[in-house]
Amino acid sequence: MNVFDILAEQRILEALRRGELDGLPGAGRPLDLTEDPFVPPEQRMMNHVLRNAGVAPAEAGLRREIAALRAQIATLPAGEARDELRRRLAWLILQLGERQRG
Template sequence: MKVFDILAEQRILDAQRRGEFDGLPGAGRPLDLADDLLVPPELRMMNHILRNAGAAPAEIGMRREIAALRAEIAATPSGTVRDELRRRLAWLIVQLGERSRDA
């Protein structure tokens, strides 16, 4: 462990002992990371923090839109509207794949 990691961990533990984290919104509840199923586990917490700060990466918005489109497609009967939704979904998936590849 690096010196800064040890110091940070010690300060966090001290703050916990003093009760500085008591009463925070969501305290005692598990984080909802279900919308990040396509994100590697080591990046989920970072994305969660960024999203809460209003600075989520574009990929998060794209993943949400993909999930919403999939639900909409499932609820839409066959036809022109469904075909257009499927084209939009395919385009988003390709765009997301290109972003992942470029990163």
């Protein structure tokens, strides 16, 4: 956890104590995490249509692989195997960024 994570957590807890987060829309319901909020709406719509047609965009596969690598890296001790996975992760993140830029 870095300093920004700690500060964010502290501010959230303070807002909770003051009741500033009471009564927000959707309170008590699970979050819908099926859509990536950082993907433009047009791309999200296209992804939705493709997903309903049983076709996944290439970015979806990259995102799944990135998530799996992050989870795997988190379980490994420091060493050569972990370093190799981190290099692979960096490469995949670069590929994803290039695909998103067009």
